[in-house]
Amino acid sequence: MGLPRAGCRRLRRLRRMPTENPALAAAGPNPLARLREEVAVRRAAGADLIDLSIGDPDEPTPDAVRAALRDAVGPVSSYPTARGGDAVRAAIAGFMARRHGVAVDPATQVLPTSGSKEAIFHLPLAFVDPAGSRRAVVFGTPGYPTYARGTRLAGGEPVAVRLREEDGWRLDLGALDPDLLARTCVAWINHPHNPTGATVDVGYLRDQLAVARAHDVILCSDECYQELWAGAPAPSLLEATDGDTTGALAFLSLSKRSGMTGYRSGAIVGDPALVAVLRRLREDTGTASPDFVQAAAVAAWSDDTHVADRRAAFDVKRTAVLEGLGAAGWSWSGSAAGLYVWVRIPDGDDLALARRLLDAGVVVTPGRAFGPGGEGWVRLALVPDVAGCREAVRRWVAATG
Ligand SMILES: Cc1ncc(COP(=O)(O)O)c(C=O)c1O
Known part of the structure; x- marks a missing residue:
């Protein structure tokens, strides 16, 4: 029995309805999400996997942070x-002063976020005019995919600039075509870098800020891995501003430094004029940090001891992985700080190696998942x-020896 005639007409109309924003379709599936699904399927089938693919470390969240969250859950939810x-903004400003020697006004220069990913994703909505002449958002590739995805969905033009090993995987704004800079609205930098673990010094940040300012580009620094430094403390972009934050924004995160990936807590700090625009945008995005998460964030931003402990733990893991792989003849680049080790694949086939390792019970991310320039490398997360980590290296070496 067929549908009544009116039902058929309605169905035909529905099929003509737009089904997906073309910008979403153009972005394609998130490569890391696909890998996650594959790992889940294998695990469900009983596979014994050591997962070094997703940057979600196993170390527990500090007790004081968990207690602060619990204590802040009241009978009424608003x-x-x-x-x-005020408390969380003051705690973030306190961290910036202690750690980076930077004075920021908690009232006008600090905005808590629900993790840094959503803040990065939403940023172009605040500054890109899809009908304007400055739609470009510049970032390095290989890199974190969210810079491109957020830009595309905001009607901007994502411009991925190839990063190279010989340049230390650094984006150099000064080397870009002036025509590109003239149509660029925002540029992203990220150090310690995902996926390479490369680092920079404050001189580099000063240079980039000078170029950005000369071309009226907003410079955004993704500082998600900032606290997992090794050797010298990783600088914040705001250290390069010498008190004048014009055009500069730092994106902070509690995820890795405090073991709070599931809490979704971060911050935007910097130029008060830009922060004011973001605050207006974020009144509509529904991504305000819940009050009990803010209470946990106050505990986390106010304590440096647990961060030092975590930093030391990641240092030990990084050293163990590099020593193990090095002894077996593998080489790497970057891998100096942050959460990741970036291993060179001699035959250049990162996908084939990742598959082989998966069969051997080790999950790594093929470098190409981070965009052009990532081919020929795999990323290991020190999770x-x-x-x-040692067992993963043992399996790696056994599977490839
Ligand atoms: C470079 C980079 N930036 C930002 C984020 C987002 O982190 P979160 O949303 O947990 O703060 C990640 C997450 O892995 C990342 O790798």
Whole structure:
């Protein structure tokens, strides 16, 4: 029995309805999400996998942070504000002063976020005019995919600039075509870098800020891995501003430094004029940090001891992985700080190696998942404990020897 005639007409009309924003379709599936699904399927089938693919470390969240969250869950739940409470903004400003020697006004220069990913994703909505002449958002490739995805969906033009090993995987704004800079609205830098673990010094940040300012480009620094430095403390972009934050924004995150990936807590800090625009945008995005998460964030931003402990733990894991792979003849680039080790694949086939390792019980991310320039490398996230990292290296070496 067929549908009544009116039903058929309605169905035909529905089929003509737009089904997907073309910008979303153009972005394609998130490569890391696909890998995650594959790992879940294998795990469900009983596979014994050591997962070094997703940057979600196993170390527990500090007790004081968990207690702060629990204590802040009250009997009545209210909407949080985009602006965030005084306490969390003061705690973030306190961290910037202690760690980076930078004075920021918690009232006008600090905005809590629900992790840094959503803040990065939403940023182009605040500054890109899809009908204007400055739609370009520049970032390095290989790199974190969210810079491109957020730009595309905001009607901007994502411009991926190839990063090279010989340049230390650094984006050099000064080397870009002036015509590109003239149509660029925002540029992203990220150090310690995902996926390479490359680092920079404050001189580099000063140079980039000078170029950005000369071309009226907003310079955004993704500082998600900032606290997992090794050797010298990683500088914030705001250290390069010498007190004048015009055109500069730093994106902070509690995810890795405090073991809070599931809490979704971060911050935007910098130029008060830009922060004011972001605050207005974020009154509509529904991504205000919940009050109880803010309470946990106050505990996390106010304590440096647990961060030093975590930093030391990642250092031990990084050293164990590099020593193990090095002894077996593998080489790497970057891998100096942050959460990742970036290993060179001699025959250049990162996909084939990642598959081979998956069969051997080790999950790594093929470099090409981070965009052009990532082919020929694989990324290892220092996620398991040091014994797990050593076992992963043992399996790697056994599978490839
Ligand atoms: C470079 C980079 N930036 C930002 C993020 C987002 O982190 P979160 O949203 O947990 O703060 C990640 C997550 O892995 C990342 O790798």
